[in-house]
Amino acid sequence: MKKQAHLQILKEIAELLNEETELLPMVEGVLKKLLKATGFTTGWVFLLQENGGHYLAAAENLPPALSMNQCQSLKKGNCWCVDRLKDNRLKKATNIIECRRIEKVLKKNSGEANGIIYHATIPLQSGNELFGLLNVAAPFKEKFTDDELAFLESIALQIGSAIKRIRLTKREQEIALVEERNRLARDLHDAVNQLLFSLTLTARGGYEMSPDPIVKKTFNSIQEMAQDALTEMRALIWQLRPHGLEKGLIEAIKGYGEMLGLRVHVSLQGVISLPSLVEETLWRISQEALNNCKKHAGVSEIFLELQVFKHQVAFTIRDHGIGFFYDDSKKLPTVGVESMKERTEAMNGTFMLKSKPKEGTVIHVILPY
Structure with missing residues (x-):
């Protein structure tokens, strides 16, 4: 691919990354665009989890050997690239000469690989933060050139930056949501909750002071309803701001x-x-x-x-x-x-x-x- 073509692909991918606000649709979209604009035919993305695990976030045009049983060969277990990423030994785009996952399914005669035997793996990162892996392949392609690896690294850096942006945005939204819940809980406690409590006391006082049985029954009903409403209000406040x-x-x-x-x-x-x-x-x-x-x-x-x-x-x-x-x-x-x-x-x-x-x-x- 020519330099001009590389720049055009990078521009299109950058535009997509800037527009997307959800993580998985972003990863799926950029993988599709990458494969469509290049000579690579197959790709899949692993993302790291907070607990140290990983999951298959996107996959495109997988051969039957990898796509069968809802991509179980990619979803289960580890492989060389994932292991190296987790122990911080995968620093840049790399040719994978032997793919454990592909070899495993081929040994079991689990479908065809359609010429996909090797792949390149590229870490998704932003600064020192690692987010996952981008893997790409093409039929019977045994080696990726230095130019191709450098190009894939450029795309992976863009994806890594987008992942960081989306996660930071989500975190800010969660913080804002918690703050809004706390504000609503305070308002309900200070206003409505106190009014219901006062209504309960007033109804109780009316019941004690009234000599008329019918009026006493009315005040008793008001007190019971106010008490039920107070319990519901306290439960709502708990839901908004769970003490404990x-x-x-x-x-x-x-x-x-x-x-x-x-x-x-x-x-x-x-x-x-x-x-x-x-x-x-x-x-x-x-x-x-x-x-x-x-x-x-x-x-x-x-x-x-x-x-x-x-x-x-x-x-x-x-x-x-x-x-x-x-x-x-x-x-x-x-x-x-x-x-x-x-x-x-x-x-x-x-x-x-x-x-x-x-x-x-x-x-x-x-x-x-």
């Missing part, structure tokens, strides 16, 4: 349950060290589950099981309440349950609900991290 989450997920859930008048029994397996987004998701799911138990289950005890594994967390909440008829082929029964399912799927997790009359309800969530 800074002490850990389990303590926050137990504290929220106590506020609702529920006793939470906890069974824990593994060490809790979860990414903040995973912890936040489990916390929000717990709130919905405890709210539903308080309103519908007719029991005061709830049982929580948390199992933390190397790359995923299993989270189960159950009660032995009245339960209900549930058919998983039909629409979920409440907005709260639908919200739990949506939160789980947004994290690429699995959501399951089981319930029968007089047998209670079980919510089981599995989240990768």
